[in-house]
Amino acid sequence: MADNGVDHSAANRQLPGARIAADARLALDGGNPVRQEPWPTYDRGAVCVHPDDEQAALRAIRSHLYFRYDCRPADETECGQFEAELCRYFDCEHALATSSGTTALALAIMAAGIEPGSLIACPGFTFAATPSAIMLAGCTPFLVDIDENLHLDVADLRSRWTPQVKAIMVVHMRGFAADMAALIRFADEMGVPVFEDAVPALGAELDGRKLGTFGLAGAFSTQSDKALNSGEGGFLLTDDSALFARATVLSGAYEGRLRRHFPNGDPPIATDLDLPLLSFRMDEIRAALLRAELDRLPVRLAAFRRNYDYVASALADIAGIHIRRPVAPGAYLGEAFIFLVPTGGAEWFARALCHEGIEARNLGSDADRNIRAFWNWRFMFRGMETSAIKELLPNATRYLQRAVDIPLSSTLSLADCDQLVAAVRKIIGALAQAPAVIDEGSARAGLR
Ligand SMILES: Cc1ncc(COP(=O)(O)O)c(C=O)c1O
Structure with a gap:
């Protein structure tokens, strides 16, 4: 178990994601995407029913x-x-x-x-x-x-x-x-x-x-x-x-x-x-x-856990993102992989992931109206401006604006996980080489 609370034993293999030779140019900029097929999610039928x-x-x-x-x-x-x-x-x-x-x-x-x-x-x-x-x-x-x-x-x-x-x-x-x-x-x-x-x-x-x-x-x-x-x-x-x-x-x-x-x-x-x-x-x-x-629930839970630990371990060394930490070792299901982009640009990052074929959302995106962001709960705040609602919980606003959320179906294979890892590494690589790209993206999305 590493100090980030994630169980690394399932991912003790040679650098996952690195096996995938990705086109360095982002799919967002016209490069080849890491993945061609749709990302498996429940609403596309990716569920475990025996x-x-x-x-x-x-x-x-x-x-x-x-x-x-x-x-x-x-x-x-x-x-x-x-x-x-x-x-x-x-x-x-x-x-x-x-x-x-x-x-x-x-x-x-x-x-x-x-x-x-x-x-x-x-x-x-x-x-x-x-x-x-x-x-x-x-x-x-x-x-x-x-x-x-x-x-x-x-x-x-x-x-x-x-x-x-x-x-x-x-x-x-x-x-x-x-x-x-x-x-x-x-x-x-x-x-x-x-x-x-x-x-x-x-x-x-x-x-x-x-x-x-x-x-x-x-x-x-x-x-x-x-x-x-x-x-x-x-x-x-x-x-x-x-x-x-x-x-x-x-x-x-x-x-x-x-x-x-x-x-x-x-x-x-x-x-x-x-x-x-x-x-x-x-x-x-x-x-x-x-x-x-x-x-069969234990089998499904083991699949969630294997996939989450595999992805989290493979990306644990990456500078520039903060992977959500559990309150105690192993205290999570593994149904979603969430990381923060502390320097901003999470909206751009999520969009870049989608172009690479990995379904991702910026939880606090203004463009997306995510139902998990409290300022979108208009039923609670009738007549209030969104900016005033956001001020009610300044930390939630800041962290959700920085958060990228990727659903992890229990049906994911390790090959799917490798593609996720490769896509994140590819985007981080582009970030490091061309910081202007993210500044532009963030500015476009009004994140800074
Ligand atoms: C945190 C949370 N609470 C409650 C619910 C509601 O569950 P249901 O759709 O079965 O009413 C959901 C649905 O996804 C949820 O994510």
Whole structure:
């Protein structure tokens, strides 16, 4: 393990990427691209679905029993068995399969009894679904700045703190664990619960414990670009039986169906009619598919890890970029490779990568309107100028403007990874030889 927290053992080979004889002239400037084929991503079908997974979904389709709360006992339904398997996999008390990650997040907040209208702290670098889920639960997102490794900055949270904040929603964004020890210490000091948006980090661990099991509740998605993929879907994990019972009723367990989730005793809430019914349930076809995928999850996680470590090690020596650092060794999934270009020009860099055939985005690009950049969340800042929104979180603004994000599908081969490495090295090479190129590019993009 090297001091950047990345496991280098998988990449102990002769200079990856160097084997590819790249045309020195950037594709952006008319040179030959490093790669001709499209970069593999979930929306082009680059997902791990095994024929056994397809059979499992077919089995559910052929059963004609698609509703999780039909005449069968819970332990004979796909959803019931999926939830039991999740509890074993994550070593937690309760799991609830849901219609999405967003609904799982909202259920966690509502079921914890956070009063509507409360502020809930969350990082300024996350997918727009995080603040959206907070709003769905009737609360208001309270944005917190991030550090240069794009993790929620606990010192900033402390400095902004107000008693109206009733919970902290941490996000393991792009698969990288948040600093859970520091956040839980701080939340305990303030007397508020921590929820985990573990959507991007399904299966990743921090200090030997699965992300999503540190807080009062953890939420996950099974939408197509996640480590488990059922098109749409999600689940909630918690050890808190009362929270679980309320989340289950809210998700749509009506007319006594809550009892099926408590086979060994009475549910810890008096009546399911005290809560509204939101229909955030999962169906049997998805649960069947996910059960089969869960069996093979370790293989998929190993593929993410192998590819990430391979790329990060191969580029660790490069001056001019700052590779995002995990909060602890190995505390990441590996679904995305993010680096910062501290001297500016990240927008140009991402564009140059795209021309080389590697899909990349500058997270803070003004041209691209990335949904992970907080100033694009117009639903939160009606009537405000973008420049004024950016000033709310100056560090998040600066770091996202410098960040280049490359999706790493678990289906990538080492040859694909070599092309990524070669493309980054090629662009860095051009940068070093012709700094004017990047200055021009940055200036064009209005980055300086
Ligand atoms: C950080 C984060 N939270 C929440 C979600 C929402 O998940 P879903 O699309 O299943 O609602 C996403 C989706 O990608 C996400 O990236």
